[in-house]
Amino acid sequence: MDKKNISPLYWSWIPAAFALAGIIVFIFATFGPPASSSGFVSTIKGAVQTVAPEYVENMTHYAMMPDTGSWLFAFVLGMAIGGFAAGRTGRIPVRDIPEIWEKRFGNSRIKRFAATFAGGFIILFASRLAGGCTLGLFISGSTQLAVSGLYFGVLIFAVAMVTARLVYGRTGKEE
Amino acid sequence: MGSEIWLGLFSGIAFGFVIQRVGATNADKMARAHLMMEGDIPKFMLMAVILSAIGLLGLETAGVANTRVLPTSLVATGVAGILFGIGWGFCGYCPGTTWAAAGEGRMDAVFALIGGLAGAAFFAHLHEFFIPLLYDPSNVGQITLADWTGSRPAAVVLLVFILGLCIGAIDFLWKEKNGGQTQ
Numbered sequence: 480m481d482k483k484n485i486s487p488l489y490w491s492w493i494p495a496a497f498a499l500a501g502i503i504v505f506i507f508a509t510f511g512p513p514a515s516s517s518g519f520v521s522t523i524k525g526a527v528q529t530v531a532p533e534y535v536e537n538m539t540h541y542a543m544m545p546d547t548g549s550w551l552f553a554f555v556l557g558m559a560i561g562g563f564a565a566g567r568t569g570r571i572p573v574r575d576i577p578e579i580w581e582k583r584f585g586n587s588r589i590k591r592f593a594a595t596f597a598g599g600f601i602i603l604f605a606s607r608l609a610g611g612c613t614l615g616l617f618i619s620g621s622t623q624l625a626v627s628g629l630y631f632g633v634l635i636f637a638v639a640m641v642t643a644r645l646v647y648g649r650t651g652k653e654e
Numbered sequence: 655m656g657s658e659i660w661l662g663l664f665s666g667i668a669f670g671f672v673i674q675r676v677g678a679t680n681a682d683k684m685a686r687a688h689l690m691m692e693g694d695i696p697k698f699m700l701m702a703v704i705l706s707a708i709g710l711l712g713l714e715t716a717g718v719a720n721t722r723v724l725p726t727s728l729v730a731t732g733v734a735g736i737l738f739g740i741g742w743g744f745c746g747y748c749p750g751t752t753w754a755a756a757g758e759g760r761m762d763a764v765f766a767l768i769g770g771l772a773g774a775a776f777f778a779h780l781h782e783f784f785i786p787l788l789y790d791p792s793n794v795g796q797i798t799l800a801d802w803t804g805s806r807p808a809a810v811v812l813l814v815f816i817l818g819l820c821i822g823a824i825d826f827l828w829k830e831k832n833g834g835q836t837q
Contacts, residue, residue, distance in 0.1 A: 486670045487692070489677040490675060491697035492694045493701060495698050495702075496702040496704075496705060497679050497705060499672050499673070499698070499702040500702045500709055501709075502668045502786050504710060504712075505665065507709075508718050509665075510658070510665070510777065511721070512722050513665070513669070515753065519771055520774050520778060520792040522771060523774060540777065541783050549662070550658045551662065554662040554663070555667075556666060556753075557666020558669055558750060558754045559757030560663075560666070561667040561668065561669060561672075561745070561754060561757065562671065562753065562756070563670075563673040564671060565670065565672075565754075565758065566674060566757070569674070571677070571745035573758055576760055577682035577762070579682050580681070580682070580746075589772070592761065592765040593761065595681075595685065595765045596768060597745070597769060598747065598768035598769065599741070599766035599769030599772075600769060600772050600773035601741030602740075602747070602748060602770065602773070603769070603770035603777070605733075605737035606749055607726075607773075607778065607781075608733065608734040608772075609727075609731050609734030610656055610724045610737065610746055611758045612684065612738070613748040614748075615749075616731075617703075618702065619722070619785055620696075620724055622707045623707075624707065624713025624798040624810065625724060625796070625798050627724045627725060627731050628724070631734065631735045633765070635738045636736050638738075639742040640688050640690070641739075642742075643688035643743040643744075645743075646716040646743065647685065647689060650720035
Protein backbone atom coordinates (compact mmCIF):
# COMPACT_ATOMS: atom_id res chain seq x y z
CA MET A 480 0.00 0.00 0.00
CA ASP A 481 1.16 3.48 -0.78
CA LYS A 482 1.52 5.19 2.56
CA LYS A 483 0.23 8.45 1.08
CA ASN A 484 -3.23 6.91 1.01
CA ILE A 485 -3.33 6.06 4.72
CA SER A 486 -5.15 9.08 6.13
CA PRO A 487 -8.48 8.89 4.25
CA LEU A 488 -8.92 5.23 5.28
CA TYR A 489 -9.11 6.04 8.96
CA TRP A 490 -11.52 8.03 11.09
CA SER A 491 -9.94 11.24 12.31
CA TRP A 492 -9.11 11.29 15.98
CA ILE A 493 -11.57 13.86 17.35
CA PRO A 494 -14.85 12.28 16.14
CA ALA A 495 -13.43 8.83 16.99
CA ALA A 496 -12.65 10.04 20.53
CA PHE A 497 -16.26 11.29 20.90
CA ALA A 498 -17.53 7.88 19.74
CA LEU A 499 -15.26 5.96 22.11
CA ALA A 500 -16.04 8.26 25.06
CA GLY A 501 -19.77 7.76 24.40
CA ILE A 502 -19.25 4.00 24.62
CA ILE A 503 -17.10 4.31 27.77
CA VAL A 504 -19.71 6.48 29.52
CA PHE A 505 -22.42 4.00 28.47
CA ILE A 506 -20.34 1.21 30.05
CA PHE A 507 -19.89 3.18 33.29
CA ALA A 508 -23.68 3.66 33.42
CA THR A 509 -24.63 0.06 32.62
CA PHE A 510 -21.78 -2.01 34.09
CA GLY A 511 -18.75 -0.35 35.70
CA PRO A 512 -15.22 0.54 34.65
CA PRO A 513 -14.51 -1.06 31.24
CA ALA A 514 -11.62 -3.56 31.18
CA SER A 515 -10.09 -5.97 28.72
CA SER A 516 -7.18 -7.72 30.42
CA SER A 517 -9.69 -9.20 32.91
CA GLY A 518 -11.37 -10.86 29.92
CA PHE A 519 -8.20 -12.94 29.41
CA VAL A 520 -8.50 -14.27 32.97
CA SER A 521 -12.20 -15.03 32.46
CA THR A 522 -11.37 -16.90 29.24
CA ILE A 523 -8.77 -19.08 30.97
CA LYS A 524 -10.98 -19.64 34.00
CA GLY A 525 -13.84 -20.79 31.79
CA ALA A 526 -11.56 -23.18 29.92
CA VAL A 527 -9.53 -24.56 32.84
CA GLN A 528 -12.46 -25.13 35.20
CA THR A 529 -13.93 -27.69 32.82
CA VAL A 530 -10.86 -29.92 33.24
CA ALA A 531 -9.45 -28.88 36.65
CA PRO A 532 -12.20 -27.25 38.76
CA GLU A 533 -10.30 -27.67 42.04
CA TYR A 534 -7.26 -25.78 40.65
CA VAL A 535 -9.41 -22.78 39.69
CA GLU A 536 -11.19 -22.78 43.07
CA ASN A 537 -7.93 -22.68 44.99
CA MET A 538 -6.23 -19.89 43.05
CA THR A 539 -6.92 -16.36 44.32
CA HIS A 540 -6.57 -14.77 40.89
CA TYR A 541 -9.32 -16.97 39.42
CA ALA A 542 -11.49 -16.76 42.54
CA MET A 543 -11.62 -12.95 42.21
CA MET A 544 -12.69 -13.05 38.54
CA PRO A 545 -15.89 -14.31 36.89
CA ASP A 546 -15.71 -17.07 34.28
CA THR A 547 -16.81 -16.91 30.64
CA GLY A 548 -20.47 -16.34 31.57
CA SER A 549 -19.76 -12.69 32.37
CA TRP A 550 -19.76 -9.13 31.03
CA LEU A 551 -15.95 -9.22 30.97
CA PHE A 552 -15.79 -12.19 28.59
CA ALA A 553 -18.73 -10.95 26.49
CA PHE A 554 -16.91 -7.64 26.09
CA VAL A 555 -13.65 -9.10 24.71
CA LEU A 556 -15.62 -11.48 22.49
CA GLY A 557 -17.62 -8.46 21.29
CA MET A 558 -14.39 -6.61 20.52
CA ALA A 559 -13.32 -9.44 18.22
CA ILE A 560 -16.74 -9.30 16.50
CA GLY A 561 -16.53 -5.49 16.25
CA GLY A 562 -13.03 -5.70 14.78
CA PHE A 563 -14.27 -8.30 12.27
CA ALA A 564 -17.30 -6.18 11.27
CA ALA A 565 -15.23 -3.01 10.94
CA GLY A 566 -12.58 -4.84 8.91
CA ARG A 567 -15.15 -6.33 6.51
CA THR A 568 -16.99 -3.06 5.94
CA GLY A 569 -13.92 -0.84 5.62
CA ARG A 570 -10.94 -0.50 3.30
CA ILE A 571 -8.10 -0.68 5.84
CA PRO A 572 -5.63 -3.29 4.52
CA VAL A 573 -5.14 -6.30 6.79
CA ARG A 574 -1.59 -7.63 7.07
CA ASP A 575 -0.09 -10.44 9.11
CA ILE A 576 3.17 -8.50 9.46
CA PRO A 577 3.16 -4.70 9.92
CA GLU A 578 5.02 -2.72 7.21
CA ILE A 579 7.53 -1.23 9.61
CA TRP A 580 8.32 -4.63 11.14
CA GLU A 581 8.85 -6.13 7.67
CA LYS A 582 11.28 -3.32 6.76
CA ARG A 583 13.28 -3.92 9.93
CA PHE A 584 13.15 -7.72 10.35
CA GLY A 585 12.06 -9.12 6.99
CA ASN A 586 8.94 -11.05 6.04
CA SER A 587 9.38 -14.13 8.25
CA ARG A 588 5.98 -14.99 9.71
CA ILE A 589 7.56 -17.25 12.34
CA LYS A 590 9.71 -14.40 13.63
CA ARG A 591 6.80 -11.92 13.79
CA PHE A 592 4.42 -14.43 15.38
CA ALA A 593 7.03 -15.44 17.98
CA ALA A 594 7.57 -11.75 18.74
CA THR A 595 3.87 -10.97 19.20
CA PHE A 596 3.43 -14.12 21.34
CA ALA A 597 6.25 -12.88 23.59
CA GLY A 598 4.88 -9.32 23.57
CA GLY A 599 1.38 -10.57 24.41
CA PHE A 600 2.79 -12.67 27.26
CA ILE A 601 4.59 -9.66 28.77
CA ILE A 602 1.69 -7.19 28.48
CA LEU A 603 -0.79 -9.59 30.07
CA PHE A 604 1.60 -10.58 32.85
CA ALA A 605 2.14 -6.86 33.55
CA SER A 606 -1.57 -6.03 33.33
CA ARG A 607 -2.49 -8.70 35.84
CA LEU A 608 0.22 -7.46 38.20
CA ALA A 609 -1.08 -3.88 38.01
CA GLY A 610 -4.74 -4.94 37.99
CA GLY A 611 -5.50 -3.56 34.52
CA CYS A 612 -4.25 -2.65 31.05
CA THR A 613 -4.44 0.31 28.67
CA LEU A 614 -8.22 0.22 28.96
CA GLY A 615 -8.84 -1.23 32.44
CA LEU A 616 -6.18 0.81 34.22
CA PHE A 617 -5.07 3.80 32.10
CA ILE A 618 -8.35 4.78 30.41
CA SER A 619 -10.81 3.58 33.09
CA GLY A 620 -8.57 4.74 35.92
CA SER A 621 -7.81 8.18 34.53
CA THR A 622 -11.50 8.70 33.70
CA GLN A 623 -12.17 8.08 37.40
CA LEU A 624 -9.30 10.49 38.27
CA ALA A 625 -7.32 7.58 39.77
CA VAL A 626 -3.63 8.21 40.39
CA SER A 627 -2.94 4.53 39.56
CA GLY A 628 -4.24 5.03 36.00
CA LEU A 629 -2.24 8.21 35.38
CA TYR A 630 0.95 6.74 36.90
CA PHE A 631 0.59 3.59 34.76
CA GLY A 632 -0.24 5.70 31.68
CA VAL A 633 2.89 7.87 31.96
CA LEU A 634 5.09 4.78 32.31
CA ILE A 635 3.58 2.72 29.49
CA PHE A 636 3.82 5.58 26.97
CA ALA A 637 7.36 6.58 27.98
CA VAL A 638 8.72 3.02 28.05
CA ALA A 639 6.94 2.02 24.81
CA MET A 640 8.48 5.03 23.04
CA VAL A 641 11.98 4.07 24.20
CA THR A 642 11.39 0.40 23.34
CA ALA A 643 10.10 1.21 19.84
CA ARG A 644 13.24 3.29 19.21
CA LEU A 645 15.46 0.39 20.30
CA VAL A 646 13.46 -2.16 18.27
CA TYR A 647 13.16 -0.19 15.03
CA GLY A 648 16.36 1.85 15.20
CA ARG A 649 16.61 4.06 12.16
CA THR A 650 14.04 2.10 10.12
CA GLY A 651 11.33 4.65 10.70
CA LYS A 652 13.54 7.57 9.71
CA GLU A 653 14.51 6.11 6.34
CA GLU A 654 11.18 6.47 4.58
CA MET B 655 -27.12 -15.51 30.93
CA GLY B 656 -28.67 -12.20 31.72
CA SER B 657 -28.82 -8.71 30.31
CA GLU B 658 -25.22 -8.30 31.52
CA ILE B 659 -23.97 -10.61 28.77
CA TRP B 660 -25.83 -8.71 26.06
CA LEU B 661 -24.63 -5.35 27.40
CA GLY B 662 -21.04 -6.63 27.42
CA LEU B 663 -21.34 -8.03 23.92
CA PHE B 664 -22.93 -4.84 22.56
CA SER B 665 -20.35 -2.61 24.29
CA GLY B 666 -17.50 -4.78 22.99
CA ILE B 667 -18.76 -4.73 19.40
CA ALA B 668 -19.05 -0.92 19.44
CA PHE B 669 -15.65 -0.54 21.11
CA GLY B 670 -13.91 -2.95 18.73
CA PHE B 671 -15.48 -1.23 15.72
CA VAL B 672 -14.28 2.24 16.75
CA ILE B 673 -10.71 1.23 17.63
CA GLN B 674 -10.38 -0.58 14.29
CA ARG B 675 -11.60 2.47 12.36
CA VAL B 676 -9.22 4.86 14.09
CA GLY B 677 -6.30 2.51 13.33
CA ALA B 678 -5.49 1.36 16.87
CA THR B 679 -5.63 -2.31 15.79
CA ASN B 680 -2.92 -1.64 13.20
CA ALA B 681 0.43 -2.42 14.82
CA ASP B 682 2.18 -0.41 12.10
CA LYS B 683 0.30 2.75 13.11
CA MET B 684 0.93 1.97 16.78
CA ALA B 685 4.70 1.65 16.17
CA ARG B 686 4.68 4.92 14.22
CA ALA B 687 2.87 6.57 17.14
CA HIS B 688 5.57 5.31 19.54
CA LEU B 689 8.28 6.53 17.14
CA MET B 690 6.74 10.05 17.18
CA MET B 691 5.82 9.83 13.49
CA GLU B 692 2.01 9.84 13.78
CA GLY B 693 0.22 11.47 16.70
CA ASP B 694 -3.38 10.46 15.95
CA ILE B 695 -3.70 7.38 18.18
CA PRO B 696 -2.23 8.88 21.37
CA LYS B 697 -4.26 12.07 20.80
CA PHE B 698 -7.36 9.89 20.29
CA MET B 699 -6.71 8.01 23.54
CA LEU B 700 -6.12 11.17 25.58
CA MET B 701 -9.14 12.94 24.08
CA ALA B 702 -11.31 9.88 24.83
CA VAL B 703 -10.19 10.04 28.49
CA ILE B 704 -10.95 13.80 28.69
CA LEU B 705 -14.46 13.33 27.28
CA SER B 706 -15.12 10.20 29.37
CA ALA B 707 -14.07 11.98 32.57
CA ILE B 708 -16.50 14.82 31.82
CA GLY B 709 -19.22 12.29 30.97
CA LEU B 710 -18.55 10.29 34.12
CA LEU B 711 -18.84 13.44 36.22
CA GLY B 712 -22.28 13.89 34.66
CA LEU B 713 -23.22 10.29 35.53
CA GLU B 714 -22.04 10.81 39.12
CA THR B 715 -24.12 13.98 39.39
CA ALA B 716 -27.12 12.02 38.14
CA GLY B 717 -26.28 9.22 40.59
CA VAL B 718 -26.02 6.44 37.98
CA ALA B 719 -22.26 5.88 37.83
CA ASN B 720 -20.66 2.54 38.73
CA THR B 721 -17.09 3.30 39.70
CA ARG B 722 -14.26 1.22 41.13
CA VAL B 723 -10.89 2.89 41.55
CA LEU B 724 -7.88 0.57 41.46
CA PRO B 725 -5.32 1.18 44.22
CA THR B 726 -1.91 2.62 43.45
CA SER B 727 0.97 0.32 44.40
CA LEU B 728 4.15 2.32 43.86
CA VAL B 729 6.21 -0.81 43.13
CA ALA B 730 3.71 -3.15 41.46
CA THR B 731 1.98 -0.49 39.31
CA GLY B 732 5.43 0.92 38.44
CA VAL B 733 7.07 -2.41 37.55
CA ALA B 734 3.95 -3.41 35.61
CA GLY B 735 3.97 -0.11 33.71
CA ILE B 736 7.59 -0.62 32.68
CA LEU B 737 7.04 -4.24 31.61
CA PHE B 738 3.84 -3.31 29.78
CA GLY B 739 5.65 -0.50 27.94
CA ILE B 740 8.35 -2.93 26.80
CA GLY B 741 5.76 -5.40 25.47
CA TRP B 742 3.62 -2.68 23.85
CA GLY B 743 6.58 -0.97 22.16
CA PHE B 744 7.90 -4.35 21.02
CA CYS B 745 4.77 -5.85 19.46
CA GLY B 746 2.44 -2.88 18.91
CA TYR B 747 -0.59 -4.45 20.59
CA CYS B 748 -2.24 -3.90 23.95
CA PRO B 749 -4.66 -6.41 25.53
CA GLY B 750 -7.84 -4.86 24.12
CA THR B 751 -6.53 -4.33 20.60
CA THR B 752 -5.40 -7.97 20.26
CA TRP B 753 -9.06 -9.10 20.33
CA ALA B 754 -10.25 -6.55 17.76
CA ALA B 755 -7.17 -7.05 15.54
CA ALA B 756 -7.55 -10.84 15.73
CA GLY B 757 -11.20 -10.45 14.70
CA GLU B 758 -10.08 -8.20 11.86
CA GLY B 759 -7.94 -11.11 10.60
CA ARG B 760 -4.42 -10.06 11.59
CA MET B 761 -2.60 -13.33 12.30
CA ASP B 762 0.14 -11.69 14.38
CA ALA B 763 -2.58 -10.44 16.74
CA VAL B 764 -3.90 -14.00 17.12
CA PHE B 765 -0.45 -14.98 18.41
CA ALA B 766 -0.37 -11.91 20.68
CA LEU B 767 -3.74 -13.06 22.05
CA ILE B 768 -2.50 -16.60 22.67
CA GLY B 769 0.67 -15.21 24.27
CA GLY B 770 -1.54 -12.98 26.40
CA LEU B 771 -3.61 -15.94 27.60
CA ALA B 772 -0.35 -17.70 28.55
CA GLY B 773 0.95 -14.58 30.33
CA ALA B 774 -2.30 -14.13 32.29
CA ALA B 775 -2.30 -17.84 33.26
CA PHE B 776 1.33 -17.56 34.34
CA PHE B 777 0.57 -14.57 36.56
CA ALA B 778 -2.56 -16.19 37.99
CA HIS B 779 -0.51 -19.26 38.94
CA LEU B 780 2.01 -17.06 40.79
CA HIS B 781 -0.49 -14.50 42.20
CA GLU B 782 0.16 -15.66 45.79
CA PHE B 783 3.89 -15.06 45.26
CA PHE B 784 3.86 -11.72 43.42
CA ILE B 785 1.05 -9.79 45.15
CA PRO B 786 2.51 -9.95 48.71
CA LEU B 787 6.00 -9.34 47.28
CA LEU B 788 5.38 -6.42 44.90
CA TYR B 789 1.84 -5.10 45.35
CA ASP B 790 0.92 -5.02 49.02
CA PRO B 791 3.99 -3.39 50.68
CA SER B 792 3.82 -0.15 48.66
CA ASN B 793 0.03 -0.05 48.22
CA VAL B 794 -1.00 3.52 49.03
CA GLY B 795 -4.70 2.87 48.48
CA GLN B 796 -7.38 4.11 46.08
CA ILE B 797 -6.01 7.63 45.74
CA THR B 798 -7.43 10.02 43.14
CA LEU B 799 -6.75 13.57 42.00
CA ALA B 800 -9.82 14.63 44.01
CA ASP B 801 -7.87 13.83 47.21
CA TRP B 802 -5.58 16.74 46.34
CA THR B 803 -8.00 19.18 44.75
CA GLY B 804 -10.69 18.68 47.39
CA SER B 805 -13.59 18.25 44.96
CA ARG B 806 -14.30 16.02 41.97
CA PRO B 807 -15.25 18.81 39.53
CA ALA B 808 -11.97 20.61 40.32
CA ALA B 809 -10.08 17.35 39.75
CA VAL B 810 -11.79 16.91 36.36
CA VAL B 811 -10.73 20.44 35.40
CA LEU B 812 -7.14 19.59 36.43
CA LEU B 813 -7.23 16.31 34.46
CA VAL B 814 -8.60 18.03 31.34
CA PHE B 815 -5.89 20.69 31.64
CA ILE B 816 -3.03 18.15 32.03
CA LEU B 817 -4.23 15.84 29.23
CA GLY B 818 -5.00 18.85 27.02
CA LEU B 819 -1.39 19.95 27.43
CA CYS B 820 -0.25 16.43 26.47
CA ILE B 821 -2.36 16.57 23.28
CA GLY B 822 -0.84 19.97 22.48
CA ALA B 823 2.67 18.60 23.08
CA ILE B 824 2.01 15.63 20.76
CA ASP B 825 0.67 17.99 18.10
CA PHE B 826 3.86 20.03 18.39
CA LEU B 827 6.50 17.30 18.76
CA TRP B 828 5.25 14.40 16.59
CA LYS B 829 6.42 14.78 12.98
CA GLU B 830 3.58 13.80 10.66
CA LYS B 831 4.97 11.91 7.67
CA ASN B 832 2.01 11.22 5.46
CA GLY B 833 2.92 13.17 2.36
CA GLY B 834 1.34 16.42 3.45
CA GLN B 835 -2.13 14.90 3.70
CA THR B 836 -2.62 16.14 7.23
CA GLN B 837 -6.13 15.95 8.56
